[in-house]
Amino acid sequence: MELAAFLPGRARSVTVVGxxxxxxxxxxxxxxxxxxxxxxxxxxxxxxxAKLVSLIGENGRVTxxxxxxxxxxxxxxxxVGIGVVPATAFLKDSGIEMNPQGxxxxxxxxxxxxDDVYAAGDIVTFPMxxxxxxxxxIQHWQMAHKHGNVAGAAIAGIAKPIDTVPFFWTMVFGKSIRYTGYGGGHDDVVIHGIVDDLQFVAYYLKKGKVIAVASMGRDPVCAVFAxxxxxxxxxxKADIESNPNDDWTSWLSA
Known part of the structure; x- marks a missing residue:
């Protein structure tokens, strides 16, 4: 989507297939x-x-x-954005525990x-x-950076368990979506603001508790929530409903 936002004016037409x-x-x-x-x-x-099934071309160029x-x-x-899979097949039969996805x-x-074997980055599952x-x-540079810091400390004999949460953003057409937390498995969403005006805060909840927040044009909500x-x-959810202005700064000192 970032590429699609970059290309208008640089390409005669842009079509996103998904x-x-x-x-x-x-x-x-x-x-x-x-x-x-x-x-x-x-x-x-x-x-x-829709699904892309094949390409047609001539003289070595797609048409x-x-x-x-x-x-x-x-x-x-x-x-083409097709995703990735972990390149961990070489660890098969090594004794290192992996899940069915590798x-x-x-x-x-x-x-x-x-013992004495550490792993970090996109190939790991870890406790948060x-x-x-x-x-x-979580396949995001912020998490991999923190993994390396924690693993390096552990190898040096300093136990410093990972204590961070995901925070990322994307910028398209001068508009930025911010996101923090981990919304996998959420069962409810509460939205403050007007989504069509691209001014909103979305709270993702699981069993009545916020597990992730997305915002657009409403800084610094996500940074505070991290x-x-x-x-x-x-x-x-009751806390959200009692805070229509989305001012959570005082929550940290409460």
Missing amino acids: STPAPLVQFGPEIGSAMRKLFESKGVQFKLQ HAVLGDGSQLVAETIL FVKVDATMKTNV AALELDNVN QIFIARKPVT
Whole structure:
């Protein structure tokens, strides 16, 4: 989506093909729909709930992209985001514990189940005490950076269990979405503000407690919430409803 935001004005046309019903659907359908409107207002077209099945070309250059319904898009350049899988097959039969997807399981100091063997970065699942989660995998540079810090300390004989939460952002057309926490498995969303105006805070809850927050045009809510998570100060749905202005700074000193 960042590439799609960069290309208008640099390419004759830009079309995003995706399998989901809305772009950035991990933020929820309402936010995804608002983001689609933003992109379309800048000339980006969408083919959603669609699948790219093949490419057609001539003289070594692509000319068309073929979708699952048989339709074709004229194309001179194809950018494909297909995801990744952990390159850990070489660890098979090593005795190092991995889950069925090939991710290496580590403890809060990045230690594997094998003495003196540590792992860090995108290939690991690790406990996130601040959000009371076990065996999470978060493929983001911030987490890998912290993993290295924690693993290095442990190898040097200094136990410094990981104590951080994810915080990331994306910038498109001069608009920034901020996000903190880990919203996997949320069962409720409370939104303050007006999503279509790209001025909102979205609280993702699980069993009545906030586990992640996304915001747009409402700084510094996410930055403050990252500190709330680290401080282990639970925020409930009732707390959100009693704080319509989304001012959480005082929560840290409460």
